[in-house]
Amino acid sequence: MTNADVHIFKTILYADRPSLRFLRYFLLAALLFIGLLGLRFAFLSLAPPGVYMKDFIQEYLLGRAALAGVNPYLPLPELADQFIGPLDHPIFPHPTPHPPPVILLGIPLALLSYETAALVWLLFEIFCLGASIYLILGWRRQTVPLWPVLLTTVVVMGWGPVIDGLVVGQLMSLLLLLLGTAWALWRRDQWIAGAVVLGIATALKLVVWPLTLLFLLYRQWRALAAFVITFVGANVLAGLVVGGDVVAFYYTTVGAEVEAIYRAHEGNFAIWGLGWRLFSGTGSPVIGGIHAPPLLARPELAVYGSAMFLLLFLLFVLWACLKTRRLDARLAILIGAAVIANPIAWSHYLILLIIPLAIVGRYLSDLSFPRTATNWAGFLALLMLWPRSELQRLVRLFAAPEIGSEIFPAVPFVASLITLTPLLAVLSLLLFILYLERYMVRANV
16 A cells, blocks of 8 residues: 555544644544533533423333333323423323333432433433443453543534433433443353343344344354343333333334334434335424425335335345454444334434444554545545534425425425435445455455
């Protein structure tokens, strides 16, 4: 590889010239400043009325209902009226979509007042994020100093999906830590222990199920059994707390009910939602958003279209995993698949991509930042860093004022595709990981 093949990014990152050192420190300071602003924004969300608009209210109400012997899958407004009191702002008018094992997580938090529990949960999310960064930085090291972990954690908190996750109080930081732990265990060939961790993660958030493909790829049948036992055991334990009928009600009714509400919302960039965008249009009966007509008004075809897109995507994921050799690359591909291969994918789901992005960064470093690959990584960064609010603002430029409202305008079908930028980013990332891993094989790195 000649000097002309090396990207300028490497020069900025490693060169010792005073001007480039200053540029490095300036960029680091700017990233830290943005991260601190994100952290400040997360703590400001703890003040009323924002604290009552968090997704975290779902975990809290699950725990309170379980302690009181009330069905935790009653509509959230009913539970809020009973356990928090009248709220000035509406909350989701349906049962929580979170699975029964989350109840076990909510019970200790329910022993606190809601405001205190929200603070504790935010601090826990930040801890999970920092612990995940520690695991990632320790990928190829025996020990990891504290200061790069702290700096990297603050920098990461400046990324839009991380800010979104911290503000709404979602589970993604915890899932990131669990996936990072499983990854670390699998690298040490501790497949069963990693499968148990993945079973816990899947019990808390079903979205990570695609990672079970690793057990099939490596013929880890005992690990697969450990995963199944852990997942089932977590649900049985939840059933012992709230009743088996409640667990059955969730899996037979609640999931499908909530999926039907959000699958066509413009903020949902999951593969499964494409059929509804194409044949039914964009919108949700529960939360506001940009409206767009379908490309072809045939609502009866929506489910078949979505199923076809999902099947094709899963076949691609299987093919990509078979084409790669390294555990890290396969894990990165499957985490990316987990983000978009489910009925719903919101912006904070992208937090899970911190692991694949770290793997990409390591691969680029091992290859000394070749020009073409690094340019591709830069394009991916632009897609990943584009805030959802800016995507919405761009879509609004195509709004038809006479249709819809100023807050939730109607736009042409083609314009609504701009909101699928995160989907494009994830798909591009998966292709890039496949390209990069094969590049490393050819380069014998």
